[in-house]
Amino acid sequence: MEIVRRIPRMKEIVRDWHRQGRTVGFVPTMGYLHEGHLSLVRESKRMADHTVVSIFVNPLQFGPHEDYDRYPRDLDRDVEILSREGVDVLFYPSAEDMYPPGYRTYVEVEGLSQKWEGASRPGHFRGVATVVCKLFNIVQPDYAFFGQKDAQQFVIIRRMVEDLNMNVEVIQLPIVRESDGLAMSSRNVYLSPEERAIAPRLYQALQLGQRLVQEEGERDAAKVVEAVRSFLAQEPRIRVDYVALVDPQDLEPVETIRGRALLAAAIYLGSTRLIDNVILNVK
Ligand code: AMP
Numbered sequence: 001m002e003i004v005r006r007i008p009r010m011k012e013i014v015r016d017w018h019r020q021g022r023t024v025g026f027v028p029t030m031g032y033l034h035e036g037h038l039s040l041v042r043e044s045k046r047m048a049d050h051t052v053v054s055i056f057v058n059p060l061q062f063g064p065h066e067d068y069d070r071y072p073r074d075l076d077r078d079v080e081i082l083s084r085e086g087v088d089v090l091f092y093p094s095a096e097d098m099y100p101p102g103y104r105t106y107v108e109v110e111g112l113s114q115k116w117e118g119a120s121r122p123g124h125f126r127g128v129a130t131v132v133c134k135l136f137n138i139v140q141p142d143y144a145f146f147g148q149k150d151a152q153q154f155v156i157i158r159r160m161v162e163d164l165n166m167n168v169e170v171i172q173l174p175i176v177r178e179s180d181g182l183a184m185s186s187r188n189v190y191l192s193p194e195e196r197a198i199a200p201r202l203y204q205a206l207q208l209g210q211r212l213v214q215e216e217g218e219r220d221a222a223k224v225v226e227a228v229r230s231f232l233a234q235e236p237r238i239r240v241d242y243v244a245l246v247d248p249q250d251l252e253p254v255e256t257i258r259g260r261a262l263l264a265a266a267i268y269l270g271s272t273r274l275i276d277n278v279i280l281n282v283k
Contacts, residue, residue: 029055030055031057033078043145043171048141149183205243205265221245221261241273245262248261260280
């Protein structure tokens with residue numbers, strides 16, 4: 001596996017692959033890799049001739065009081081994992097190369113970026129859309145892989161790709177979970193042992209909502225949201241940020257559940273913010 005730090009070298013490698021008629025799969029990450037990331041890497045390896053993984057903790061998508069400085073990092077371990085997976089290139093640019101002095105250009109996906117996660121994290125999706133746009137321009141992938149864990153992020157990136165006529169097919173893959181149901185996340189290391197024991201309640205609450213809809217026939221979104229909220233409220237150490245039942249295309253709240261809907265939630269456990277979601281499927 002080649003580790004590439006410089007943007008021109010990354011472009012050169014991909015130019016050669018494309019000249020030879022090979023396809024390129026791309027998995028953008030912030031590192032501190034887990035099985036969720038690796039599910040994306042494996043699908044890329046399956047679909048494309050070459051796979052590029054990026055590790056870049058993007059300062060632009062963190063708020064001033066968020067965890068940019070303490071975000072977990074372990075490059076040596078990540079390199080070992082990605083080599084073992086047979087990844088062709090790890091792209092590991094510096095913040096200085098990505099945002100040199102004089103940098104002025106940002107990508108804003110209006111509307112979709114301001115709700116839910118965006119309401120709690122102003123500027124977050126502007127940072128995400130900007131960095132993903134830059135990474136797509138550098139890596140020129142034929143396919144790019146994202147997790148359903150960040151469902152709103154995927155909706156925004158899909159919109160950006162369509163609106164800006166980008167030549168990439170974006171693919172979303174299911175959430176990978178720990179054996180107790182907690183969605184895997186690099187941020188789970190922030191949890192104390194007590195918080196870690198409580199954390200699976202987030203998924204349990206979403207599953208409760210899913211059962212209400214899919215097994216008990218509830219169609220009133222407000223009732224499902226209320227049931228999820230009151231389940232979470234039983235644990236005093238959980239502070240609910242939002243519970244949302246929305247249309248998976250435009251993220252607008254749903255009143256009556258029909259077809260597919262996204263049930264998503266964000267909570268605080270101590271100072272750690274956790275997100276998770278499930279797809280509701282009504283025949
Ligand atoms: P991150 O490193 O957190 O920026 O995540 C990089 C990519 O991995 C994003 O597309 C995430 O949605 C995806 N991802 C993170 N956690 C999971 C998970 N538990 N299951 C599947 N994909 C995930």
